[in-house]
Structure formats: C-alpha cells, structure tokens
Amino acid sequence: MHWKQINEHVQVWLREVSRQLLLGRKQELQVATKSERTDLVTNIDKQVEKYLVAKIRATFPTSKILGEEGTKDKDLASSQGLLWIIDPLDGTMNYVKQRDCFASMIAVYENGHEKLGYILDVTAQKLYWGGPECGVFCNDERLPKVADLSLAQGLIDVSGRMLMNNYHNVCKMAQTSMGIRVYGSAGISFIHVLTGKTVAYFSHLHPWDYAAGKILAHAQGLSVKGIDDSKFDMLSSDDVLVATKNAEEDILKLLG
Amino acid sequence: MHWKQINEHVQVWLREVSRQLLLGRKQELQVATKSERTDLVTNIDKQVEKYLVAKIRATFPTSKILGEEGTKDKDLASSQGLLWIIDPLDGTMNYVKQRDCFASMIAVYENGHEKLGYILDVTAQKLYWGGPECGVFCNDERLPKVADLSLAQGLIDVSGRMLMNNYHNVCKMAQTSMGIRVYGSAGISFIHVLTGKTVAYFSHLHPWDYAAGKILAHAQGLSVKGIDDSKFDMLSSDDVLVATKNAEEDILKLLG
Numbered sequence: 001m002h003w004k005q006i007n008e009h010v011q012v013w014l015r016e017v018s019r020q021l022l023l024g025r026k027q028e029l030q031v032a033t034k035s036e037r038t039d040l041v042t043n044i045d046k047q048v049e050k051y052l053v054a055k056i057r058a059t060f061p062t063s064k065i066l067g068e069e070g071t072k073d074k075d076l077a078s079s080q081g082l083l084w085i086i087d088p089l090d091g092t093m094n095y096v097k098q099r100d101c102f103a104s105m106i107a108v109y110e111n112g113h114e115k116l117g118y119i120l121d122v123t124a125q126k127l128y129w130g131g132p133e134c135g136v137f138c139n140d141e142r143l144p145k146v147a148d149l150s151l152a153q154g155l156i157d158v159s160g161r162m163l164m165n166n167y168h169n170v171c172k173m174a175q176t177s178m179g180i181r182v183y184g185s186a187g188i189s190f191i192h193v194l195t196g197k198t199v200a201y202f203s204h205l206h207p208w209d210y211a212a213g214k215i216l217a218h219a220q221g222l223s224v225k226g227i228d229d230s231k232f233d234m235l236s237s238d239d240v241l242v243a244t245k246n247a248e249e250d251i252l253k254l255l256g
Numbered sequence: 257m258h259w260k261q262i263n264e265h266v267q268v269w270l271r272e273v274s275r276q277l278l279l280g281r282k283q284e285l286q287v288a289t290k291s292e293r294t295d296l297v298t299n300i301d302k303q304v305e306k307y308l309v310a311k312i313r314a315t316f317p318t319s320k321i322l323g324e325e326g327t328k329d330k331d332l333a334s335s336q337g338l339l340w341i342i343d344p345l346d347g348t349m350n351y352v353k354q355r356d357c358f359a360s361m362i363a364v365y366e367n368g369h370e371k372l373g374y375i376l377d378v379t380a381q382k383l384y385w386g387g388p389e390c391g392v393f394c395n396d397e398r399l400p401k402v403a404d405l406s407l408a409q410g411l412i413d414v415s416g417r418m419l420m421n422n423y424h425n426v427c428k429m430a431q432t433s434m435g436i437r438v439y440g441s442a443g444i445s446f447i448h449v450l451t452g453k454t455v456a457y458f459s460h461l462h463p464w465d466y467a468a469g470k471i472l473a474h475a476q477g478l479s480v481k482g483i484d485d486s487k488f489d490m491l492s493s494d495d496v497l498v499a500t501k502n503a504e505e506d507i508l509k510l511l512g
Contacts (some may be wrong), residue, residue, distance in 0.1 A: 038434050093435055097411050098453040155353050160436035163419055164427045171420045178294050179349055180416035182438040197354040 001082070003116055003133045006060075006108055013055050014120050014127060017048050017104050021089065021122045025099045040092045045069050048088035048104065056084050066235065068208040076235055079112030085211035085234070091185025103187025107211030109234065117215030119187045128191055128216060136194065136219045145221060146196035151243075151250035154199030157181045157189045162203065168227065168239065169256030170202060176254065186210065193242050194220050200243035200251060210240045223248040227255070257338070259372055259389045262316075262364055269311050270376050270383060273304050273360050277345065277378045281355045296348045301325050304344035304360065312340050322491065324464040332491055335368030341467035341490070347441025359443025363467030365490065373471030375443045375450075384447055384472060392450065392475050401477060402452035407499075407506035410455030413437045413445045418459065424483065424495065425512030426458060432510065442466065449498050450476055456499035456507060466496045479504040483511070 024044035031042050049069040056063050063082040064073040068090075076083065084106065089095055091102035106118040108131075116131040128143070130136035136143045156177040162170045163180065174180040181198065183189055186205055190213030192198040203209075211234060214224045225248065226232025227239040241251060280300035287298050305325040312319050319338040320329040324346075332339065340362065345351055347358035362374040364387075372387040384399070386392035392399045412433040418426045419436065430436040437454065439445055442461055446469030448454040459465075467490060470480045481504065482488025483495040499507060 093411070097434065098448070100453065155349070155440070160419070160430060160438070163416070164422075164430060166420075174416060174420060178353065179440060180438055181440055182416070182436055184411070184435060184437055192354070197356065 001110060003131060006082075006116055007129070007134075009055070009059050010106060010108075010116070010118055011127070011129075013052060014104065014106070014118060016051065017088070018120060018122050018125070020044065020048055020051065021095075021102070021104060025095060029096060031096055038093065040096055041069060042089070042092060042096060044095070045089040045092055049086065052086050052088060052106070066207060068206070077233075081111065082115075083109040083112075085109075085207055087187070087208035087212070090187040090209065091183075094184050101183055101188055102185050103191075105187050105208065105212040107215055114215040114218060117212035117219075119191055119212050119216065121188060121191060126191075128194060130219050131215055132219050134219075136216050138195075143194065143220065146194070146244065148244045148246045149196075149199045150246045151176050151199060153178065154244075154247065155179050155181055155197070156247075157183065157192055157198045157201040157203075159203040166256075168202075169254050172254050172256075173200075173202070173251055176250065186213065190217065190242060193217065193222060193244075199247040200241065202239070202241045202243075202251070204237065205240045206237045207235055210242075213242060214240075217242045221245075225252075257366060259387060262338075262372055263385070263390075265311070265315050266362060266364075266372070266374055267383070267385075269308060270360065270362070270374060272307065273344070274376060274378050274381070276300065276304055276307065277351075277358070277360065281351060285352060287352055294349065296352055297325060298345070298348060298352060300351070301345040301348055305342065308342050308344060308362070322463060324462070333489075337367065338371075339365040339368075341365075341463055343443070343464035343468075346443040346465065347439075350440050357439055357444055358441050359447075361443050361464065361468040363471055370471040370474060373468035373475075375447055375468050375472065377444060377447060382447075384450060386475050387471055388475050390475075392472050394451075399450065399476065402450070402500065404500045404502045405452075405455045407432050407455060407503045409434065410500075410503065411435050411437055411453070412503075413439065413448055413454045413457040413459075415459040422512075424458075425510055428510050428512075429456075429458070429507055432506065442469065446473065446498060449473065449478060449500075455503040456497065458495070458497045458499075458507070460493065461496045462493045463491055466498075469498060470496075473498045477501075481508075 029042040087105040094101040104120040108116040186209040189201040285298040343361040350357040364372040442465040445457040
C-alpha cells in the first residue's frame with residue numbers, strides 16, 4: 001500500500017486524539033493502577049485506544065492491532081498485511097500529575113516491514129511522523145538530520161529506575177555524557193533523540209513504548225538496539241537503546 | 257519601597273531578557289566551561305547579566321547585586337536597602353544542547369527580607385513572579401495554591417548526580433514517591449513545585465539557583481529548607497529542598 005493512503009487517515013485521527021487528550025486533561029480523571037502502584041491507566045487512555053482501534057478496523061479491516069490498553073489480535077507475529085502498534089497515551093503518570101509531557105503513538109508495519117511511525121507531543125502541538133519511504137517530519141516540515149555526536153558530547157535520557165540500580169552500568173554512561181535527563185514519557189524521550197536534544201535514550205520498554213520511535217529513529221539514521229537481541233522482535237519488551245551511531249558505540253563499550 | 261515600584265521595571269527588563277534569550281538560541285553560541293566540563297557559560301549568559309546589572313544600577317543606584325556570571329558587590333550581607341540575586345540564564349546546558357527548558361531568574365530582597373521573585377520560562381513564555389506582599393502570579397493570572405500532597409502522592413524532581421550517589425538517601429525518597437524527574441534547570445524545577453506538577457525538588461544549589469524560587473515558594477505556602485541550616489543564608493550554596501509541607505515531612509524522615 002502507498003504510505004500516503006495510510007498517512008492521510010492517521011493524520012486526521014491524531015487531530016481527534018489531540019482534541020480528546022487536551023479535553024481530558026482539563027477534567028477529573030478516573031485513575032486506576034495496573035502492574036504496580038506507579039503504573040497508571042485513566043479513562044482517557046482507554047477512550048483513545050477504543051477510538052483508534054475502531055478507526056483502524058473500519059478503514060483497514062484486515063489489520064492486526066496491538067494496543068497498550070488490552071487490544072491484542074491473534075497471530076500478531078504473522079507478517080502479512082498491516083500491523084498497528086498503538087500507545088494511546090504515553091506518559092500517563094505525567095498526564096495525571098503534571099498535565100504535561102505526554103504523547104500518543106502509532107506504529108504501522110506492512111508485511112513485517114517498518115512503514116510509518118507517529119509520535120504526537122500534544123502540549124507542544126507537534127506531530128513527529130514518517131518512515132523509510134518518506135523521511136521524518138515535524139508537522140509539515142522535514143526534520144533536519146541530527147549530528148552524529150559522541151556520548152561525551154551530549155545529554156543522555158534514561159529511566160530513573162535504571163539509574164538508581166546502576167542497571168547495565170548506566171551511571172558510568174551518565175558520567176561520561178554531558179548530563180542525564182529523566183522525563184517520564186518514552187514518546188517525549190524519543191523526540192529528544194530524533195531532534196538532537198539528547199544523544200541517547202536508554203530504558204526498559206514495551207512494544208507500544210518503542211514501536212513508533214524505532215521506525216522514526218531508523219528513518220532519521222539513528223540506531224535502535226534491543227540489549228537482548230533475541231527479544232527485540234517488535235512484539236516483546238526489552239532494554240532499548242536509541243542513539244546516534246557514535247553514542248551507541250560509546251554506550252555499548254560501557255554496557256555492564 | 258512599594259513592590260509595584262520595583263515590579264513595573266523588572267517586568268519590562270524581563271521582556272527584553274526574553275527577546276535576547278530567544279534570539280541567542282537561534283545563533284551559534286560561544287560556549288566556555290567554568291568549574292568543570294559540564295558547567296557551561298555562553299556569551300548570552302554574560303550579555304543578559306550585563307544588561308540586567310546596568311538596568312538595576314541605573315534605576316536603583318544604591319542596590320547591591322550578586323550575579324551568577326561574576327557580579328558580586330561588596331558587603332552583600334549588609335541588610336540595608338535592596339539586594340538583587342540574578343541568574344541570567346539558568347539551565348545553560350539545556351540552552352546549548354536542547355535550546356529548550358531554561359529560565360532567567362531574579363530575586364529582590366529589601367532590608368534583608370524577601371521582597372520579589374521572578375522565574376521566566378522563556379520557551380513557554382510564562383513569567384512566574386510575586387512575593388509575600390502580592391502573592392504569586394503566572395503572567396497576569398494568580399497561581400492557584402497547590403494541594404498539600406505527601407511524597408507518596410507525587411513526583412519528585414532531583415539532580416541526577418544526587419541520585420547516582422544516593423546522596424542523603426535520595427533513592428529511598430524516589431522509591432517512596434510516584435517517580436522521579438530530572439530536567440536540568442533549577443528554575444524549571446521550582447516552577448514544577450510552584451504549580452503542583454511535582455511535590456518536591458531536591459538539589460545542591462547556589463544562591464542564584466534558589467533565591468527567586470525560595471521567595472515564590474514561600475509566598476505559595478510551600479516549604480524551602482537548606483539541609484545544612486547554618487549555610488542557608490541566601491548567599492551560600494547548600495542542599496536545598498523545596499516541597500509541600502507534607503512531602504517535606506516525609507522526606508526529612510528519610511534523609512540520610
């Protein structure tokens with residue numbers, strides 16, 4: 001399928017998603033916990049996933065879908081046709097506590113290949129989108145390529161949990177860099193690497209956390225690596241590193 | 257002196273500071289290091305400090321001034337008249353690497369008492385300002401009081417360095433909270449506590465990093481504490497905790 005046939009629909013859906021998320025953050029949210037006390041889900045996460053799944057099914061009925069909030073079709077690993085991986089609201093904790101610094105993400109695969117990725121920074125009203133066939137854009141403007149900086153030349157974005165446990169020797173990576181940042185939204189962190197604001201982002205991620213960012217990062221000429229290679233199959237969770245090629249090389253040498 | 261007499265000038269100066277910082281971030285910067293490799297200063301930091309110092313001296317000639325970039329009048333500790341503590345560009349690393357997430361800050365003391373604080377979030381075009389006599393505003397709107405949440409109910413903002421060294425048992429504080437965030441700008445981190453986006457911010461700070469935020473936090477009914485009380489005299493560096501009263505109580509119990 002031509003990427004434009006998919007893109008024209010997704011761009012329209014994401015405008016509606018933006019509207020729903022902006023409206024939701026003004027309201028009192030129904031907040032529930034999932035795997036642990038700090039793993040939150042709200043009525044808005046569920047509402048947006050429901051909206052996107054309905055749109056995908058109505059427009060591309062043979063699609064398979066994996067969504068953070070429970071959508072999981074059978075035979076996702078089958079490589080035929082369109083596969084959608086969606087995170088309706090990434091950074092739910094930020095959405096609940098800060099009403100800021102959150103994203104909505106969609107990844108599209110076709111016949112097992114990366115097709116299109118979308119990360120919507122709702123507060124900034126910036127949609128980062130693209131893929132191998134069209135390149136990467138921020139809204140209507142093509143995103144400039146980022147400089148291939150080393151770890152020592154830039155900031156690194158990591159998960160707070162990894163830092164506290166010095167997981168994979170991440171403290172040494174942080175000390176080698178120009179400093180660490182922790183934002184609490186994988187989507188926002190991917191945007192920072194895509195735009196050259198950080199040279200790397202390293203975190204334990206689920207497929208819906210990294211699927212869209214991976215497609216965009218590849219199209220930007222950045223490296224994306226699952227530390228446990230065997231699990232990095234677009235349907236499993238892994239410790240994921242997205243970085244400039246130079247920073248990736250530096251980080252892999254430090255990896256514990 | 258009536259606070260309005262000072263405020264009408266500072267508001268005008270900060271519009272010019274905003275213009276200079278926005279212009280500067282589009283340009284190639286002259287970047288130098290200070291105490292260490294990651295302690296940066298640019299031509300814009302110096303230019304903005306020079307501008308503010310000239311305006312203060314011309315308008316309030318008997319003022320004493322302490323600025324991050326070298327301005328340091330004699331007898332700062334003398335408690336008579338106006339004392340200005342200024343950070344022309346807070347979050348210089350972010351300014352250089354991200355062109356985002358930085359602030360400009362001004363604190364005004366009169367006869368040793370807190371008078372007015374200003375934190376300008378340049379990217380968001382939001383000026384947080386106020387003091388004990390007028391309350392706290394964001395641009396022209398009065399800032400709502402924040403809920404007195406406990407540590408377990410909110411996010412905590414810490415310095416990455418403290419986290420990596422578990423300084424003062426900060427990892428336990430992070431684990432007790434809903435999560436940690438690291439932004440790399442004291443000004444932006446103070447704003448997050450002032451607006452209830454985080455329940456606490458804990459970092460090693462210089463006077464220009466905390467002076468404005470301390471005045472605003474007090475006027476917002478928040479607690480500000482120097483961990484080494486004897487050094488917390490508005491002219492010394494200290495480990496500074498700004499928090500809701502409940503979160504402060506929780507954090508002090510965990511302090512190592």
